[in-house]
Amino acid sequence: MSPQEIYEKLKKDFGDLVTELVDVPQTDPYIRVQPSAVFDICHSLRDDAGLEFDYLMSLSGTDLGEQLGVVYHLYSMHHRHKIVIKTEVSKENPLVPSVERLWRSADWHEREAWDLLGIRFDGHHNHIRILLPYDWEGHPLRKDYQAPETYHGMKVS
Amino acid sequence: MSEIKRMDLEYSQLDSDRMRINVGPQHPSTHGVLRLEVEVDGEIVTEVVPHLGYLHRSFEKHCERMTYQQIIPYIDRMDYISAMNNEWPYVMALEKMLDIKVPEKVEYLRVIVSELNRIANHQIAVATFGLDAGAFTPFLFYFRDREYIIWILEKLSGARLLYNYFRVGGMAADIYPTFKQEVLDVVAKVRKTNAEIMNLLIYNSIFIKRTAHVGILTPEVAINYGCSGPVLRGSGVAHDLRRDEAYSVYDRFDFEVPVGKGEVGVVGDSWNRNMVRVNEMEQSCRIIEQAIAQMPDEGDVTALIPKRIKIPKGEVYMRAENPKGDLGFYIVSNGTDKPERLKARGASFVNLSVIPEISKGYMFADLILILGSIDIVLGEVDR
Numbered sequence: 427m428s429p430q431e432i433y434e435k436l437k438k439d440f441g442d443l444v445t446e447l448v449d450v451p452q453t454d455p456y457i458r459v460q461p462s463a464v465f466d467i468c469h470s471l472r473d474d475a476g477l478e479f480d481y482l483m484s485l486s487g488t489d490l491g492e493q494l495g496v497v498y499h500l501y502s503m504h505h506r507h508k509i510v511i512k513t514e515v516s517k518e519n520p521l522v523p524s525v526e527r528l529w530r531s532a533d534w535h536e537r538e539a540w541d542l543l544g545i546r547f548d549g550h551h552n553h554i555r556i557l558l559p560y561d562w563e564g565h566p567l568r569k570d571y572q573a574p575e576t577y578h579g580m581k582v583s
Numbered sequence: 584m585s586e587i588k589r590m591d592l593e594y595s596q597l598d599s600d601r602m603r604i605n606v607g608p609q610h611p612s613t614h615g616v617l618r619l620e621v622e623v624d625g626e627i628v629t630e631v632v633p634h635l636g637y638l639h640r641s642f643e644k645h646c647e648r649m650t651y652q653q654i655i656p657y658i659d660r661m662d663y664i665s666a667m668n669n670e671w672p673y674v675m676a677l678e679k680m681l682d683i684k685v686p687e688k689v690e691y692l693r694v695i696v697s698e699l700n701r702i703a704n705h706q707i708a709v710a711t712f713g714l715d716a717g718a719f720t721p722f723l724f725y726f727r728d729r730e731y732i733i734w735i736l737e738k739l740s741g742a743r744l745l746y747n748y749f750r751v752g753g754m755a756a757d758i759y760p761t762f763k764q765e766v767l768d769v770v771a772k773v774r775k776t777n778a779e780i781m782n783l784l785i786y787n788s789i790f791i792k793r794t795a796h797v798g799i800l801t802p803e804v805a806i807n808y809g810c811s812g813p814v815l816r817g818s819g820v821a822h823d824l825r826r827d828e829a830y831s832v833y834d835r836f837d838f839e840v841p842v843g844k845g846e847v848g849v850v851g852d853s854w855n856r857n858m859v860r861v862n863e864m865e866q867s868c869r870i871i872e873q874a875i876a877q878m879p880d881e882g883d884v885t886a887l888i889p890k891r892i893k894i895p896k897g898e899v900y901m902r903a904e905n906p907k908g909d910l911g912f913y914i915v916s917n918g919t920d921k922p923e924r925l926k927a928r929g930a931s932f933v934n935l936s937v938i939p940e941i942s943k944g945y946m947f948a949d950l951i952l953i954l955g956s957i958d959i960v961l962g963e964v965d966r
Binding site: 481503542 | 635636639643680804827899916936940
């Protein structure tokens with residue numbers, strides 16, 4: 427299926443929860459969705475006939491300045507088509523439904539997005555840091571991040 | 584006579600025979616600084632919890648402060664066993680955003696160095712996997728042969744492991760006069776050693792008893808966990824981006840995608856994952872021979888390299904088939920010479936996440952073998 431067809435199918439099923447399809451030069455076409463509907467839309471993308479996105483290639487968090495973004499790169503082993511799903515949440519309450527129950531590969535990717543960007547994933551079974559020490563403070567990939575002076579008495583440079 | 588104080592112990596409440604063991608982070612069998620928290624019941628593994636981050640170097644944060652060209656040496660240090668392959672999806676992503684078509688000679692040179700590096704990577708993977716099972720000789724054989732590959736890559740790029748050889752739009756340096764003959768000599772050496780390894784290791788009955796039926800990964804679980812590369816193909820899923828997405832000039836070569844067939848053990852066990860790597864070395868040899876034959880002699884591989892790179896606004900996700908699996912780069916450009924966001928989706932990072940799933944119920948010694956059969960490199964896991 428082409429991104430346009432996927433978008434039309436999602437738009438038919440989810441209405442206003444699917445915001446727009448963005449297809450501009452120098453960019454992989456992506457579909458912007460409301461954060462509250464991420465799980466349902468992903469569930470539909472994984473299981474509906476014709477879509478069957480069974481492979482989550484990558485899940486990335488991004489700092490968009492005012493907001494935080496989550497980007498899902500999906501691939502279907504069966505149909506060999508791809509789609510990018512994007513959602514945006516506010517920095518005050520960065521809560522996105524977890525898709526870990528749909529694709530287990532999301533488990534570590536979501537932990538990484540929490541660790542580095544501070545995006546919380548609702549329903550994740552083990553919502554802890556993954557790359558940084560468990561007692562680290564702050565989320566380093568945010569643009570306004572200030573590294574602490576010391577960590578357990580050791581100098582952080 | 585004082586009264587003896589009785590201690591009533593409720594034995595059913597005592598977990599007397601379950602034990603939590605710390606494996607790593609400083610132990611050779613964890614293939615780097617990986618720490619596994621393992622719960623064992625006697626000698627049976629009941630739970631595995633990987634703890635990552637001992638080699639975390641803030642790769643993604645660094646990238647936001649560096650120009651696109653400066654990032655390439657850092658990418659080498661992710662999967663330092665196969666640095667050539669690492670650089671490829673990154674420069675491919677930038678070339679796609681800049682709309683650069685690289686010359687034919689560059690494409691063939693990229694194929695040759697990447698496949699050579701793939702062979703070197705699989706040699707280490709099979710050698711250390713044998714080492715985990717207690718076979719020391721194949722390790723020496725493979726390391727002897729790998730040195731010839733590294734010499735070729737060193738002559739091309741100037742470095743043994745961390746090459747910094749790919750450039751956006753070309754390569755850092757041209758080939759040297761005896762390059763083609765040396766590559767063909769190495770291919771012959773690789774084939775000869777692999778034939779020896781078949782008897783020495785692969786079909787050795789002790790090795791089969793240690794690795795067959797161990798760590799079985801079913802195709803459904805492998806896809807759901809996002810596994811890729813030999814881990815996925817060992818489970819019988821013929822997914823290879825060189826064929827399925829045919830980037831660069833891979834559509835011009837005749838090669839097969841080896842999958843686990845279960846001739847020994849069952850599809851998806853450690854033996855089959857390892858066998859996929861051995862078979863892939865032969866396929867890489869075939870690709871190299873064809874690429875050497877088709878590679879044009881004329882052409883300057885450095886001609887199209889831009890001095891300054893300013894990527895137009897946009898974002899792209901590019902992935903390529905690395906020896907360990909799919910390596911993807913998600914690059915967001917803000918129109919300057921530095922990326923707004925760069926995320927590396929390492930194959931080792933994703934493949935490692937399946938360890939807790941497939942190692943439950945096996946013996947503790949098997950856990951080390953299962954980890955070896957996944958073939959991880961911590962530089963890519965922790966980034």
